Amino acid sequence: MTAERLSTQLLKSFSPLDGLKRDNLAALAGKVQIRELSPQQILFKEGDSEKRTVYVVSGTLELLDQDAVTETVEGGTESARNPVSPNYPRRVTARARDRVQYISIDSDLLDVMLTWDQTGSYEVSELHGSDDVGGDDWMTMLLQTKAFHKIPPANIQAIFMRMQQINYKAGDVVLKQGAEGDYFYVLTRGKCLVTRETPLNKDGIKLAELNVGDTFGEEALISDAKRNATVTMQTDGSVMRLGKDDFKRLLNEPMLDWVDTAAAEKIIAEGGMWLDVRLPSEFENHHQPGAINIPLYFIRLKINTLDPDKQYVLCCDTGRRSSAGAYILSERGFQAYVLKGGISNGSR
Structure with missing residues (x-):
């Protein structure tokens, strides 16, 4: 199996990457490679649960159910x-019929990037002092870390908006071992x-x-313990910091109503409506019967078209974007539910 770098133009030919x-x-292009399968080579098997989003670039991929194409x-x-x-988990086995080139993306990374892209990046200029912190580079890097994937997506924008920029000179101590934990930091x-005294x-x-x-700085905030190390600037630089109270509140799951497929279908049967917040190209590929489509980035603009007396079950592929949408609706008095696990884990 070989690998080569790819262009953003190729990525834009796939859905929902064309919405980024x-x-x-x-940033995504820098993390993804074109990979290759030989004829008859298996890409994934039925029952596999590794969360990778796969696109075929060239060649023919066969999807098999019980050995039948x-x-x-x-x-x-x-x-x-x-x-x-x-x-x-995968419902079919994927096998190369001939020489196949494909790309494979960490699904959580892609979903976080889509969520952030559609909820808050257009407001980056509102961050205080953002001119001095290298634009969106630090944000993009932060969003790509596994640890940040755990932050509830409905809170992502609020976290960035509450962060405060602090500038330092080389040799300045940002935090001191033994001190009380008061902030979470991102180096921008x-x-x-990082040193520890013994x-x-x-x-x-x-x-x-x-x-x-x-x-x-997060360890001391989570455990309510004292700082276990000292962090000193090696060069002139800047950090964005988030206060302890905001850190604890915004890293807790917002007050959203999560429902499984059975509960969601009961809400729909009683007059509720599916609200799919994915991109139109994703919606057209497959969606819940009777669903309406309002992409996440349009929700604030289209909210007046929704009925405040109706219950909405928001859905996307995983639940991440729909939870962000439900949070927006809930803040405005709507009764909004989130399909747990998304439609990727439900019926198609």
């Missing part, structure tokens, strides 16, 4: 614009050194070097 803004698309996906065709068998410019080494043992996009 330029900077996020470029039920569908083929040929690179460059309309069907290849959409992810291959997006449900988890420059480099830091009984045998008062100058401190070097633990790590931090670069742009790295986070620190």
Whole structure:
């Protein structure tokens, strides 16, 4: 299996990647490679649960159910614009008929980028002092970390908007070992050194070097303990920091009503409505019967078209974008529910 880098133009030929803004698309292109399968090689098997979003670039991929070919996906065709068998666990086995080139993206990373792209990046300019922190680079890097995937998506924008920029000179101490935990930090410019003082080494043992996009300070906030290390600027630089109270509140799941498929269908049967917040191209590929489609980035603009007396069950592929949409509706007095796990884990 070989691999090569790919262009943003190729990524834009796939759905919903074509909905990403330029900077996020470029960041994604830097993390994804074109991979290759030999004829008869298996890409994934029925029952596999690894969350990877797969697109066929060239060649023909066979989808098998009980060893029988039920569908083929040929690179460059309309069907290849959409992810291959997006449900988890996989309901089919994917096998290369001939030489197949494909791309595979971490599904959680893609979903976080889509959610952020559609909820808050257009308001980045409102961040205080953002001119000095290297634009969106640190945000993009932060969004791509596994730890940040755990933050409830409905809170992502609020976290960024509440962050405060602090500038430092080389040699300045950002936080001191033994002090009370008061802030969560993201390094947005420059480099830091992390050291820990021990009984045998008062100058401190070097633990790590931090670069742009790295986070620190959360351990003491989560555990209500004192700082267990000292962080010192190695160069001039900047951080964005979030206060302890905001950190704890915004990292807790917002007050959303999550429902499973059975509960959602009961709400629909009693007069509720499916509200799909994915992009139109995703919606056209497959959606719940009777659903209406308002992409997440349009919800604030289209909210007046919704009936405040009706119950809405919001859905997307995973639940991440729909939870962000439900949070917006809930703030405005709507009765909104979120389909737990998204339609990727439900029936198609």
